[in-house]
Amino acid sequence: MTADLGFGMTLVALVLAVYGGAAAGVGARTGRAALVESAQHAALGVFVLITACFALLTYAFLTFDFSVRYVATNTNLGTPFYYRITGVWGALEGSIILWSWMLALYTMIVVLRHRSTARELYPWALATMLGILAFFLLVMTVAAPPFQRHTPVPADGRGLNPLLEDTGMITHPVALYLGFTGFTVPFAFAMAALATGRVGDAWLALTRRWAIVAWYFLSLGLLIGGWWSYHVLGWGGYWAWDPVENAAFMPWLTGTAFLHSVMIQERRRMLKLWNISLVILTFGLTLFGTFLTRSGVIASVHSFTQGAIGILFLSFLALVLLTALGLVAWRWEVLRSQGDLDSVVSRESAFLLNNVLLVAAAFTVFFGTVFPLLSEAVRGVKVSVGAPFFNQVNVPLFLSLIFLMGVGPLIAWRRASLDNLARNFLWPVVLGVVAAAAAFVLGVRSSLAALAFAAAAFVLATIALDFGRATRARLRAGESLLPAMGGLVRRHNRRYGGFVVHLGILIIALGVTGSQAWSVQTEMTLRPGETAELVGYRVRFDGLTAVEESNHFKVVGAFTVSNGRVLGVLRPAKKFYPQEQSPIAYVDYRLGLKEDIYLVLGDFARDGRQATVKLQVNRLVSWIWIGGAVLTLGALLAILPDRRATA
Amino acid sequence: MSRLWRWLIPLATVPVLALLAYGFRANPRDTPSPLAGRPAPRFALATLDGAPLALEAHRGKVVVVNFWASWCYPACYEEAPVLERSWRAYRGRGVVVVGVDIQDKPEAAQKFVRDFGLTFPNAQDPTGTVSVDYGVYGVPETFFVDRQGRIRVKHVGAVTDDVFRETVDRLLAEAAKP
Numbered sequence: 051m052t053a054d055l056g057f058g059m060t061l062v063a064l065v066l067a068v069y070g071g072a073a074a075g076v077g078a079r080t081g082r083a084a085l086v087e088s089a090q091h092a093a094l095g096v097f098v099l100i101t102a103c104f105a106l107l108t109y110a111f112l113t114f115d116f117s118v119r120y121v122a123t124n125t126n127l128g129t130p131f132y133y134r135i136t137g138v139w140g141a142l143e144g145s146i147i148l149w150s151w152m153l154a155l156y157t158m159i160v161v162l163r164h165r166s167t168a169r170e171l172y173p174w175a176l177a178t179m180l181g182i183l184a185f186f187l188l189v190m191t192v193a194a195p196p197f198q199r200h201t202p203v204p205a206d207g208r209g210l211n212p213l214l215e216d217t218g219m220i221t222h223p224v225a226l227y228l229g230f231t232g233f234t235v236p237f238a239f240a241m242a243a244l245a246t247g248r249v250g251d252a253w254l255a256l257t258r259r260w261a262i263v264a265w266y267f268l269s270l271g272l273l274i275g276g277w278w279s280y281h282v283l284g285w286g287g288y289w290a291w292d293p294v295e296n297a298a299f300m301p302w303l304t305g306t307a308f309l310h311s312v313m314i315q316e317r318r319r320m321l322k323l324w325n326i327s328l329v330i331l332t333f334g335l336t337l338f339g340t341f342l343t344r345s346g347v348i349a350s351v352h353s354f355t356q357g358a359i360g361i362l363f364l365s366f367l368a369l370v371l372l373t374a375l376g377l378v379a380w381r382w383e384v385l386r387s388q389g390d391l392d393s394v395v396s397r398e399s400a401f402l403l404n405n406v407l408l409v410a411a412a413f414t415v416f417f418g419t420v421f422p423l424l425s426e427a428v429r430g431v432k433v434s435v436g437a438p439f440f441n442q443v444n445v446p447l448f449l450s451l452i453f454l455m456g457v458g459p460l461i462a463w464r465r466a467s468l469d470n471l472a473r474n475f476l477w478p479v480v481l482g483v484v485a486a487a488a489a490f491v492l493g494v495r496s497s498l499a500a501l502a503f504a505a506a507a508f509v510l511a512t513i514a515l516d517f518g519r520a521t522r523a524r525l526r527a528g529e530s531l532l533p534a535m536g537g538l539v540r541r542h543n544r545r546y547g548g549f550v551v552h553l554g555i556l557i558i559a560l561g562v563t564g565s566q567a568w569s570v571q572t573e574m575t576l577r578p579g580e581t582a583e584l585v586g587y588r589v590r591f592d593g594l595t596a597v598e599e600s601n602h603f604k605v606v607g608a609f610t611v612s613n614g615r616v617l618g619v620l621r622p623a624k625k626f627y628p629q630e631q632s633p634i635a636y637v638d639y640r641l642g643l644k645e646d647i648y649l650v651l652g653d654f655a656r657d658g659r660q661a662t663v664k665l666q667v668n669r670l671v672s673w674i675w676i677g678g679a680v681l682t683l684g685a686l687l688a689i690l691p692d693r694r695a696t697a
Numbered sequence: 698m699s700r701l702w703r704w705l706i707p708l709a710t711v712p713v714l715a716l717l718a719y720g721f722r723a724n725p726r727d728t729p730s731p732l733a734g735r736p737a738p739r740f741a742l743a744t745l746d747g748a749p750l751a752l753e754a755h756r757g758k759v760v761v762v763n764f765w766a767s768w769c770y771p772a773c774y775e776e777a778p779v780l781e782r783s784w785r786a787y788r789g790r791g792v793v794v795v796g797v798d799i800q801d802k803p804e805a806a807q808k809f810v811r812d813f814g815l816t817f818p819n820a821q822d823p824t825g826t827v828s829v830d831y832g833v834y835g836v837p838e839t840f841f842v843d844r845q846g847r848i849r850v851k852h853v854g855a856v857t858d859d860v861f862r863e864t865v866d867r868l869l870a871e872a873a874k875p
Contacts, residue, residue: 202812205805208768341717360720368714375707382703423720628768628800 053118056106056197063099064187066092071180078173078245086173089180090161096183097154104151107196108138116207119200120144126209128601136219137210142359143196145223149340150186152231157183160235168256174242175235182234185366193359209601212627212634218278226271226298230336232264233301236308237333237374240326244377249322249384254312257329259689261312265305266685272298273558273678284635284650286571286666288674289562291440296419297339300412304332307408310401310458317463318398323378323385324405330374335412337367342419393465400458407447407454414443449501452559455552456509459545460516477515482508494567502563506556513549539687547688554681557673564670571666573652577659584665587647588612592619594658602627604636607651607661611640622651622663645669733851737762737842738830742797742820745807750795750820752846759868760842761794763856764828767805769836776837776855777813783861784817791844792865796820799828799836843868 070092077085107120111134116122120143125134133140139148157179164172190196236257243253275295276288289295308328314321341363378385391398418439460474485507489500517538524534539546574582576591583589592608606623610616623636639648645667652662737760741751752760763780765773784794796819798806803821810819822828831840841850841864850864 204774205808206768364714364717367717368710371710371714372707375710376704379703379706420716423716427716427719 051117052106052110052115053197053199056103056118057191057195059099059103059106060187060190060195060197063096063103064184064191066095066099067180067184067187070096071177071184074173074177074180078177078242086176089173089176090165093154093157093161093176093180096180096187097158100147100151100154100187103197104138104147107144107147108135111135111138114207116205117200117203118196119198120196122200122204122207124207124210126207126601128599129207129210130215130600132217133210133215133219136214139223140210140214140219143190143194145227146186146189146194147196148223149227149231150183150190152227153179153183153186153234156231156235160238164256168239168252170246170248171239171242171253171256174245175238178238178241179234182238189359189362193362209627212602212625213282216278216282218274218282222271222274222278225267225274229264229266229268229271230298230301230339232260232267233305233329233333233336235260235264236329240329241374241377244326244374244381247381247384249326249381251316254315254325258312261305261309262685262689265302265309266682266689268298268302268305269681269685270678272302273675273681277675280671281637281639284637286569286648286650286664286668288565288671291415291418291437293419294339294343296415297335297342300415300419301332301335301339303408303412303415304328304335307405307412308332310408311405314398314401320391320398321402326378326385328405328409330371330378331409331412334367334371334374335416337363337370341367395461395466395471397458397461397463397466400454400461404451404454404458407451411444411447411451414447415440418443445498448559449498449505452502452505452509452556455555456505456512459549459552460512474512474515478508478511481511496567499563499567502559506560509552509556513553517546517549540690543687543690547684547686547690550684550687551681552684554677554679554684557677557680559677561670561673561675561677564673565668568669569666569671571664573662573664575652575660575662582663582665585667586613587665587667589620589649589663589665591661591663594654594661597623599625605651605654607654607663609638609649609663611647611649617647620647620649622649624651624654641672643672646671732832732840732848735848736846737840737848738827740797740822740827740830742822742827744818744820745798745803745810748818750818752795752842755793755795756846757844758791758793759844759865761792761861761865762797762831762840762842763794764797764799764831764833764836764838764840765809766799766801766836767809768801772855773809773837776839776857777809777815779856779858779861780817781813781815783856783858783865787865788817790869792869793817797822797827799825799833841865841868843871 070089073085073092074089077083077089107118109115110118110121111125112131114121114125114127120141124137124140124144129137137144139145157176160172160175160179164175168175239253239257239260243249272295275298279290280286280288308325311321311325311328315325341360391402393399456478457475462470482504486500486504489503494500494503517535520538520542521531521534524538525531529537570585572582572584576582578591578593581588581590588611590610590612592610595606595608597604597606603626604623605626606621609620609622611618611620617640620638620640622638624633625636626633635650637648637650639646648666648668650664650666652664654661737752739752741749741753744750752762761780761783763776765777767773780794780796784792788794794817796815796817798809798819798821801821806819806821809815831838837855839852839856840848841852843849849868852860852864
């Protein structure tokens with residue numbers, strides 16, 4: 051019953067989306083406003099129907115309605131309330147619903163915001179968005195139907211993947227998908243620009259804020275994913291260059307490039323072709339990411355199932371890329387640049403270099419991710435390149451990007467004079483060198499870490515210099531200190547939002563550098579009362595206890611941690627789920643600004659007489675999450691309405 | 698850039714798409730078993746009805762050993778009707794299907810057998826020794842044993858009608874030859 055109702059609603063939504071997309075397209079071509087209006091109603095209908103589907107599926111989860119196949123596969127009678135809600139998008143079918151729902155939501159916001167402000171571009175953008183929605187609804191009806199009847203109705207379900215029983219399950223997919231789907235809006239307006247031939251600034255102005263929102267959510271999704279990996283998976287890391295992580299990272303890189311190159315088009319009327327291509331590339335990569343994670347083409351720790359869905363996604367990816375790039379070729383003449391690069395030493399070229407580096411990073415990640423396929427196709431052997439390849443290629447790229455982060459915002463447009471360079475960069479360079487020297491004196495022997503610190507000090511100094519100078523100018527105009535600073539940030543929110551985001555990235559980079567360079571670990575088998583030692587920490591094994599939870603059985607180890615004085619008891623555990631073949635580790639940790647103490651329970655004797663424990667001291671990891679908070683502040687600041695336009 | 702050249706931009710994506718399409722050719726589910734070609738480990742269990750069930754008793758027949766569990770949802774639920782159907786079709790031609798239920802409660806297992814109306818012998822592996830002998834990673838896994846008692850094919854995931862028919866027909870055909 052539930053299954054039939056849900057399936058019926060999906061089908062109606064699909065029909066509406068197809069109709070709406072076609073109506074908006076025809077309306078845009080012929081200029082018939084009534085058709086576009088009808089498409090808007092269709093969009094509203096699609097939104098309402100998908101919302102209803104989502105609510106219905108959630109209801110089925112909450113009431114243990116095992117007559118729906120998807121519910122029976124992803125929950126059981128022991129699943130706690132919270133995970134019955136997050137379990138809705140815990141697997142393929144439900145994640146596609148969440149995805150479609152967000153896309154429909156964005157479509158509604160586009161209708162509400164741009165209906166009357168962008169008369170030429172809007173109908174085409176609406177047609178594009180409804181077309182993409184139609185694709186996802188097609189997936190929901192044929193390839194991965196969440197509403198499928200199931201007989202005989204099992205007495206109990208299989209249960210959620212235990213690794214997904216984490217509080218991050220509510221934020222991580224939501225943020226990531228908001229990021230992924232968010233890039234649909236700039237893409238839709240880019241398609242509108244190509245269709246109408248209005249490839250000037252209008253579509254950029256309309257989508258700039260959208261791009262920042264999408265970029266921000268993608269960043270947040272990546273960071274929460276890192277946090278999940280760090281505190282759930284129990285290997286002490288937050289990033290593994292896993293194909294699924296790469297899938298989200300590639301559009302982040304090209305999206306970042308787009309956010310920067312937009313500014314050159316706004317200022318100098320250059321890079322029209324480049325900007326359109328970046329948007330197409332970014333959207334294509336979000337689809338590619340979904341394809342990668344949902345098709346099983348490349349093995350990964352968290353790839354879902356395989357089947358018809360892969361072929362469907364690949365066909366859609368082909369359709370999108372060929373259409374979009376075909377339009378680019380068609381509009382070639384108007385996309386050609388008007389401005390020219392005046393000098394190599396200018397803000398334009400700094401931004402250009404930033405773009406080249408970001409796209410190069412995206413390309414290496416892409417290459418490394420599909421390398422197993424490539425090697426199998428060429429040599430017949432599946433070979434993965436793994437983390438060493440990614441690190442080796444990307445670390446220099448990222449270091450250069452951080453350096454450019456200091457150069458870009460301060461260097462002059464068009465042509466930077468020696469005077470301009472000295473005025474802006476003399477002190478930051480000096481500070482960078484001092485930071486490297488200080489790091490060396492303090493005992494940092496990793497040249498990579500020293501370089502990272504130097505670059506960070508340099509960027510920090512440029513930000514401080516710029517902000518200090520602008521504040522001083524306001525002070526001279528008679529304002530007092532705090533209102534001067536506040537007013538500055540409010541009036542130039544986009545610029546200072548950008549600075550704060552840079553600051554956040556810088557803090558994250560320091561956390562990554564520190565944790566890579568200085569984390570230490572050891573593994574020991576202990577009897578009760580024995581201790582393990584690592585860099586001044588003593589960990590005493592106190593014993594094992596067994597706990598029966600609603601849907602699993604848990605063996606908990608108690609370890610007293612001290613460094614001269616007792617810091618507390620950590621309780622890492624192993625969780626045994628009946629539906630899983632191997633136990634799931636449950637990490638316990640104590641976070642600190644300087645270092646985290648991180649314990650993973652290994653094998654143990656059933657009688658509790660001994661247990662193996664992995665003890666890690668991870669340096670500076672917390673700064674990654676702090677950087678995420680700073681980045682959030684900056685992104686918020688940057689998307690505030692632009693005061694300069696109205697004031 | 699001349700008029701024709703610009704059309705190379707969209708065409709440049711074709712090799713990448715072709716590479717991705719190639720990915721469908723490979724099947725990550727093909728798990729080679731180290732046991733393939735080796736004699737199937739012996740076992741002697743009791744069926745859920747209490748009758749003895751030993752692999753040796755079926756020497757000379759093609760034996761399909763299927764590892765399952767009542768909590769193994771949905772794969773075991775998908776393949777149970779397939780196994781029953783195939784067993785009925787092939788039982789007259791020297792083929793036996795044997796179910797081994799692992800890590801399960803007897804009541805749940807009996808309910809599973811009743812719900813799907815399974816008529817081929819099903820036994821519980823209470824100590825887990827049989828699944829260890831066969832190197833079972835997860836359920837369902839199915840081992841196809843030829844008339845000489847050697848494991849020939851290991852199938853991971855739900856058995857489909859096609860997989861069953863093709864594998865068993867092949868084993869029957871080669872056994873017919875001297």
